[in-house]
Amino acid sequence: MHNPQLNSNGELIHLLSIEGLPRGILTHILDTAASFLGITDREVKKVPLLRGKSVFNLFFENSTRTRTTFEIAAKRLSADVLNLDITRSSTAKGETLLDTIDNLCSMHADMFVVRHASSGAPYLIADHLKRVGRDDIHVVNAGDGRHAHPTQGLLDMYTIRHFKKNFENLRVAIVGDILHSRVARSDIHALTTLGVPEVRAIGPQTLLPTDLGRMGVQVYHDMNEGLRDCDVVIMLRLQNERMNGALLPSAGEYFKHYGLTPAKLALAKPDAIVMHPGPMNRGVEIDSAVADGPQAVILDQVTFGIAVRMAVMSILAGN
Amino acid sequence: MTLPPFPLPDAEAQCRALADLIRPRLTPDTALVGIYSGGAWIAERLSQLLQLPEEAGLIDISFYRDDFAEKGLHPQVRPTQIPFDVNGRRLILVDDVLYTGRTTRAALNELFDYGRPAAVELAVLADRGERELPVAPTYCVWNLELPRQTCLTLGRDETGLLSWRVEDHA
Numbered sequence: 001m002h003n004p005q006l007n008s009n010g011e012l013i014h015l016l017s018i019e020g021l022p023r024g025i026l027t028h029i030l031d032t033a034a035s036f037l038g039i040t041d042r043e044v045k046k047v048p049l050l051r052g053k054s055v056f057n058l059f060f061e062n063s064t065r066t067r068t069t070f071e072i073a074a075k076r077l078s079a080d081v082l083n084l085d086i087t088r089s090s091t092a093k094g095e096t097l098l099d100t101i102d103n104l105c106s107m108h109a110d111m112f113v114v115r116h117a118s119s120g121a122p123y124l125i126a127d128h129l130k131r132v133g134r135d136d137i138h139v140v141n142a143g144d145g146r147h148a149h150p151t152q153g154l155l156d157m158y159t160i161r162h163f164k165k166n167f168e169n170l171r172v173a174i175v176g177d178i179l180h181s182r183v184a185r186s187d188i189h190a191l192t193t194l195g196v197p198e199v200r201a202i203g204p205q206t207l208l209p210t211d212l213g214r215m216g217v218q219v220y221h222d223m224n225e226g227l228r229d230c231d232v233v234i235m236l237r238l239q240n241e242r243m244n245g246a247l248l249p250s251a252g253e254y255f256k257h258y259g260l261t262p263a264k265l266a267l268a269k270p271d272a273i274v275m276h277p278g279p280m281n282r283g284v285e286i287d288s289a290v291a292d293g294p295q296a297v298i299l300d301q302v303t304f305g306i307a308v309r310m311a312v313m314s315i316l317a318g319n
Numbered sequence: 320m321t322l323p324p325f326p327l328p329d330a331e332a333q334c335r336a337l338a339d340l341i342r343p344r345l346t347p348d349t350a351l352v353g354i355y356s357g358g359a360w361i362a363e364r365l366s367q368l369l370q371l372p373e374e375a376g377l378i379d380i381s382f383y384r385d386d387f388a389e390k391g392l393h394p395q396v397r398p399t400q401i402p403f404d405v406n407g408r409r410l411i412l413v414d415d416v417l418y419t420g421r422t423t424r425a426a427l428n429e430l431f432d433y434g435r436p437a438a439v440e441l442a443v444l445a446d447r448g449e450r451e452l453p454v455a456p457t458y459c460v461w462n463l464e465l466p467r468q469t470c471l472t473l474g475r476d477e478t479g480l481l482s483w484r485v486e487d488h489a
Contacts, residue, residue, distance in 0.1 A: 044432035047382035318391025
């Protein structure tokens with residue numbers, strides 16, 4: 001099947017999902033990000049790659065942090081950035097998604113960064129742009145429903161490669177609400193594509209999808225067992241709204257079984273790193289002693305995230 | 320068309336000749352910045368020959384190219400590394416081949432995003448003419464003319480030895 005993210009030369013024109021992207025493209029993004037990292041140490045923290053281009057941040061779902069990192073990334077590439085708070089404007093007045101897109105095309109957008117509560121919304125936009133002959137506009141998925149969050153997946157891979165040097169001999173555990181997590185899905189596809197031999201999913205039955213085995217992931221319900229000898233521990237945010245449903249008894253109960261404490265972390269390798277996509281719920285999925293401890297690389301993830309988003313935007317803009 | 324000039328000159332000898340040109344004009348605040356990849360190798364070589372106390376800066380101009388819109392991002396970008404403060408320094412930009420001058424323009428733009436050097440000079444092994452911008456080398460050891468489709472590149476073998484290669488792009 002044709003991958004809508006690639007042009008006829010196999011080059012990346014949209015970033016919608018990590019699923020289906022070849023290893024070479026992922027590696028190219030990570031390598032390029034390494035070059036962008038040094039820019040923040042300079043007197044002028046900008047490069048002229050996207051000078052004269054307009055990047056539109058379309059956040060149909062709130063996320064200050066992700067929007068901010070995309071905005072910084074675009075500005076460091078010298079692009080003009082427009083933040084549209086769609087939830088409070090046109091959509092609220094009843095405009096359809098594609099009408100909004102058509103309007104923005106007429107404002108000479110060069111790139112859309114899209115966050116949407118519905119899985120597949122960025123695909124719909126990319127498909128629409130092709131149909132109306134505007135596939136010169138690039139689409140970056142900044143998180144769609146439960147489906148994918150590819151730049152988070154890539155920055156997680158950058159972080160792992162930075163601290164562990166390669167992917168070939170790693171044991172990586174993803175802990176928490178994997179069922180509702182687009183981050184987990186993107187991480188699993190990226191880890192598999194980059195050749196990580198062992199990916200583990202740890203969580204209660206009610207928060208794990210049923211197709212993990214098919215994705216090559218080993219399932220654990222006991223955290224003490226799952227963390228044993230891991231090199232990388234990726235904690236997921238427990239969304240509060242899950243607590244209201246019948247999925248979990250209470251935050252305290254969850255922390256007792258699946259919260260990362262120093263004692264549980266001691267079961268992983270001594271040099272294991274702890275990651276979290278943020279924002280963290282201290283005392284729910286992670287103990288403060290771990291979040292602020294020497295093995296946490298959570299703030300490094302944020303810094304790397306900007307460089308990775310710069311790499312994605314500049315590669316897309318050049319193809 | 321035959322490719323002039325055969326045999327190709329010894330690039331290592333040319334590096335020594337380039338160092339001889341630079342040596343009498345060295346000042347205590349001189350620093351080298353080599354442009355990836357050929358210029359970076361030459362800058363490292365010059366650094367040894369001139370016994371400079373500092374490591375040479377290495378610059379990748381991919382983010383400053385003027386053909387980004389047509390060609391996209393270079394598939395192999397390397398991090399620019401300038402291990403000293405460029406403010407007030409006398410810099411010598413080092414490249415293997417000077418041709419249209421566009422690479423030099425991009426490198427100058429990038430350098431100035433690091434600060435304001437006191438002066439910038441340009442040292443190249445080869446100048447093949449056909450300039451498209453007002454750029455001239457300060458130090459150059461080999462002037463030559465080549466047909467447009469001919470590509471002159473510097474290579475480095477596994478022992479670190481530099482040598483020239485000429486290829487025809489039909």
